[in-house]
Amino acid sequence: MGDFTNNTNILLVGKTGVGKSSLINYIYDKPGMCPTGDGKPVTGFGVHPITPFRYRSMMISPYDSSGFEGGEQIREWKRMLEEELKKNDAKEVKDWFHTIVYCISAESGRIDSFEENFISDIVRSGNKVIFALTKSDTVDEGKRGIMKSIIAERFGDHPVVEICNVAKRMRSGKTTMQFGRDDMLRTICRNFRVNLIFKAVRLQKLRLEDRISDFHHSVMKDFDDSVSIFTSFDDDFRNERETFFRRRYKLMVGEVLDELKFQIEEIDRITRNVLENLCCISVDSYMCRFKIDEILDFSRWKNVNEFWGGIFPLFRKRGEYRGIIASELRKVKVDFREKMNTVFGDVLSDSAENKKRTDFLLGFSRESD
Ligand SMILES: Nc1nc2c(ncn2[C@@H]2O[C@H](COP(=O)(O)OP(=O)(O)OP(=O)(O)O)[C@@H](O)[C@H]2O)c(=O)[nH]1
Numbered sequence: 001m002g003d004f005t006n007n008t009n010i011l012l013v014g015k016t017g018v019g020k021s022s023l024i025n026y027i028y029d030k031p032g033m034c035p036t037g038d039g040k041p042v043t044g045f046g047v048h049p050i051t052p053f054r055y056r057s058m059m060i061s062p063y064d065s066s067g068f069e070g071g072e073q074i075r076e077w078k079r080m081l082e083e084e085l086k087k088n089d090a091k092e093v094k095d096w097f098h099t100i101v102y103c104i105s106a107e108s109g110r111i112d113s114f115e116e117n118f119i120s121d122i123v124r125s126g127n128k129v130i131f132a133l134t135k136s137d138t139v140d141e142g143k144r145g146i147m148k149s150i151i152a153e154r155f156g157d158h159p160v161v162e163i164c165n166v167a168k169r170m171r172s173g174k175t176t177m178q179f180g181r182d183d184m185l186r187t188i189c190r191n192f193r194v195n196l197i198f199k200a201v202r203l204q205k206l207r208l209e210d211r212i213s214d215f216h217h218s219v220m221k222d223f224d225d226s227v228s229i230f231t232s233f234d235d236d237f238r239n240e241r242e243t244f245f246r247r248r249y250k251l252m253v254g255e256v257l258d259e260l261k262f263q264i265e266e267i268d269r270i271t272r273n274v275l276e277n278l279c280c281i282s283v284d285s286y287m288c289r290f291k292i293d294e295i296l297d298f299s300r301w302k303n304v305n306e307f308w309g310g311i312f313p314l315f316r317k318r319g320e321y322r323g324i325i326a327s328e329l330r331k332v333k334v335d336f337r338e339k340m341n342t343v344f345g346d347v348l349s350d351s352a353e354n355k356k357r358t359d360f361l362l363g364f365s366r367e368s369d
């Protein structure tokens with residue numbers, strides 16, 4: 001993979017004062033890296049790149065961001081991020097950041113509706129989100145459990161990491177310990193791998209759509225060029241066209257599928273090597289399970305042949321036949337999309353919240369194979 005680097009960009013997002021900057025300081029292991037504080041907003045408006053640091057063999061590039069307190073501020077925040085994206089030549093957030101770490105304070109006991117809408121947008125746009133349940137030291141296990149189920153209920157199976165960013169001296173004189181750093185960093189590293197696989201699928205999906213349209217046009221052009229009123233629509237003619245189209249389809253679409261399969265296997269191999277051998281983070285092995293021949297199944301063409309039994313009056317033959325081919329091609333396209341969507345779960349439609357999809361991409365087994 002030419003563009004593979006072990007660098008992962010993460011953006012910290014969340015309401016004012018939830019502990020975004022403190023979380024960076026904690027995972028960085030440098031208390032004064034980002035300014036933090038109580039009361040009024042501390043981190044200035046914007047997205048702030050922090051010097052990358054190494055975690056085992058991965059480079060982590062955190063971006064701190066200003067917090068928000070309500071719907072209006074979120075709108076401003078989004079506009080600001082869009083501007084930043086433009087400056088960085090990125091079309092979408094997911095192109096720039098491998099992971100969004102969404103911080104929610106365990107103390108809050110709820111997710112505000114403006115926040116819920118915002119997170120749903122982020123998730124729906126195909127971003128990989130990790131929820132950081134900050135200030136987990138301040139509430140008991142029961143309350144943390146409730147927050148986790150609220151998150152799971154609203155946003156599906158995204159990872160939730162319980163975090164205590166800062167050691168605090170309690171009134172009792174006891175000092176609390178920080179926790180969650182390793183868990184957070186491991187989750188970020190695993191996410192990086194999933195993000196790369198998603199990216200490959202998304203890119204090849206666009207190419208596949210193009211290829212199928214090209215195929216469609218090339219078949220119709222071939223028909224217009226090679227079929228005339230003198231053409232006899234006998235078995236030989238039909239078989240010859242069918243074999244020709246089949247071969248072309250396999251070539252045009254199959255090539256992209258081959259490439260996708262190869263890319264996924266490469267990403268799997270390389271990222272597994274980095275994570276397992278260099279970072280000692282175990283990952284589930286991804287298996288590229290889809291069978292290209294099954295996806296390219298061309299059985300629809302049989303309908304054309306069976307339907308065409310010489311029942312049309314002669315003068316309608318060419319026009320009818322052309323119409324049938326065009327409509328069969330549309331069905332082939334629909335079939336193809338359905339198959340791809342089954343194979344990749346919701347990845348291709350870019351909507352998240354699908355457990356199967358995540359399991360699949362993380363390499364857990366899928367019963368449908
Ligand atoms: N007990 C406890 N306090 C925390 C934790 N994380 C952050 N804090 C405290 O919460 C306050 C706000 O932390 P910040 O890191 O400044 O929060 P922020 O989200 O960056 O805030 P803005 O930049 O203003 O949006 C500070 O007083 C931190 O010490 C945590 O995990 N546990």
Ligand SMILES: [Mg+2]
Nearest residue numbers: 020021042043
């Ligand atoms: Mg801050």
